[in-house]
Amino acid sequence: MAQTTTTYNGYCVKCRAKRDFEGTVQEKNGRRMAKGVCPQCGTNMTRILGKAS
Secondary structure (H helix, E strand, O other): OOOOOEEEEEEEOOOOEEEEEEEEEEEEOOEEEEEEEOOOOOOEEEEEEOOOO
């Protein structure tokens, strides 16, 4: 399965601000999570998405 990169909006804990980040979706147990890197500080960011339909 090919992973595509999409832009998501998430909260960076280090910057204490909402940022747009490019991430890939990883599925586990029917749950989806976008994982990427903050463009300002380089900290890992995650965003939990809804269940896959």
